Amino acid sequence: MQEEIQQGRIRIKDIAEKAGVSVGTVDRVLHGRPNVSEKSRIKVEEVLKRIDYQPNMYASALASNKYYKFFCLFPQHKPGEYWTEVEKGVMRAQSKFNDFNISVEIFYYDPFDSQSFLKAAEQMQQREFDGVIINPTKVEVTSQFTEQLHEKEIPFVFIDSNIPELHPLSFWAQNSQKSGYFAARMLKLLAPNSEVGIFRQVVSGHVGSNQQLEREEGFLQYMKEHHKDTIIHTLELPAKNFGRQFDIMDKFFAEHKNMHCGICFNSKVFGIGEYLEKRHKKDFRLMGYDHLERNNECLRNGFVDFLIAQHPWKQGYGSVQILIDYLILKKEVMRYNYVPIELLTAENIEFYNKTN
Amino acid sequence: MQEEIQQGRIRIKDIAEKAGVSVGTVDRVLHGRPNVSEKSRIKVEEVLKRIDYQPNMYASALASNKYYKFFCLFPQHKPGEYWTEVEKGVMRAQSKFNDFNISVEIFYYDPFDSQSFLKAAEQMQQREFDGVIINPTKVEVTSQFTEQLHEKEIPFVFIDSNIPELHPLSFWAQNSQKSGYFAARMLKLLAPNSEVGIFRQVVSGHVGSNQQLEREEGFLQYMKEHHKDTIIHTLELPAKNFGRQFDIMDKFFAEHKNMHCGICFNSKVFGIGEYLEKRHKKDFRLMGYDHLERNNECLRNGFVDFLIAQHPWKQGYGSVQILIDYLILKKEVMRYNYVPIELLTAENIEFYNKTN
């Protein structure tokens, strides 16, 4: 087909004709720009009321000929780790929306050094930018940056976790508490009568991330509600060499002979899985988080039973999209964006859509 | 920021200058149109080799001023049933890509009357269209339509299930066999030592859809591989009044006292769940398919334990996107698009993303 018909689509020109004004005036009314007489405004608004005008956003972007710069502030990480996928999502969005003349630049901070976050924020502020995607660190630290952003009226999106009281434009994350709750249900199915081990990743003595804490909280709540009598043991493992201290783990397992299942509330579960494999320990049901190559390998080998995915790619892509919708397309944006709590097993993992 | 900088973006005009020809000639080379001298072609190609030209597809769509019509051929259904979500995805894509001047129109066939499929196909062929999204019925029937499409070189996408030998441009579906396999693993977790009931939906004596058959096949394969001794009972229930024949079900349950779990390989599991609720039968673990309001209700009440989702919205949206990518954006399209095999439980269902 592909005819030259305008298929009933309404253009600014049509509105202008109906209202008896020029396209310039219609444009001014449409965008609330100044210099329109009351009379003209009313004429145009009358027409707009009668018709369903859908602006052609691409024509608009083309004509306005603007250039948008987005910054990201993410934790430092090694290739192949969780944040790699977030970045892939961000970069995909950049190229997908390339025709809107956007570009994205990523800054990093050291998650174990709060000064580092502010230093990176400082650097960003030397430059001009139109929006930011932030993985928040502690509230007190994060707020110092976000307050400045609010002052400058630069929108920001939180990613991976949320701090509602800092009023981001929006956020993309998983509900950690509910995720832990769900995890508990699943672990109970795997090993209904067993004592439970929790493998914590700690940095200088305490759990580093809010996510880990909240997931554990949800997990314990499920146990309290449904399995009060389940005995739970906790092992704290330092972040460095996580899962490599076989002696500590040997001791932990030796001390708890009735513990046949466990969970690790972060993406490093492969550390435990690989330990189990080395020890040929097949009588232990293990759960963890995130679709990472080393985790998937454990899943396929049967040394991890379930993983919970949290769609990092989608979080990255979605965050860029939020900024575009808000700044360029002037659309309402969703303030809360939760990714699904998705169970991955050896049987379904091949169909997990990383990129959606 | 929003400067007027052209941020290094290469335009046709730039290529034309570098090659010493006009933009018209560059356009001809870029699209393999006729009327370019060997000499000009080479000059342009030289330039193209050196640079990474990314055409602005929106400018292109705007200028070409074409109109595309897509048809869908879906089974008839009632509001709120599975296909409603597919349609929502399709309609969302239509409005999202409105600026490309596309429109979508849905035709229906009666899935229990194969003549009906061809009649609808006939109707479509009276009109002009640029692409089709088809939910295939039996091969012999579907092929009659798709052969004509191949002749006319009109691309078509299969949705919900695939028939590879008819060579669709692409398809969107869940892998039914693997999905059944996964379901078996999950059902075994719910009730490790129980006999199993399969609730089939039959139309005049046999299972209507390929999907049901393939899921059951995958399910049985898992049982064969991992739980040879599990006893399986099958109950055939007519499609009309599915799950309403309480007497038949009473008899089935009475006959199999050791059957404490079961599965229904289609979206009508609420029929069984609601029966269990009426009978206050809490000692039966039930699984089924699809995120439908009545199924979700059963899940929340505990009369269905697990649902498997198959992202109908995404299938609909994705199918339209495939046609756009192929016809308008001239991109490579994925030939195989499997949706994830996603487990829904009372604990995670609120985060299931219908629209992604």
Add this chain to the structure above:
DNA sequence: CTGAAAGCGCTTACAG
């Protein structure tokens, strides 16, 4: 306050 004109990057008749 208003409209005509130029331009965004691309495509498409059209004249030569």
Add this chain to the structure above:
DNA sequence: CTGAAAGCGCTTACAG
């Protein structure tokens, strides 16, 4: 075979 010109729907100086 080639280039200049007009146009897609919109925005933005600019002249009045």
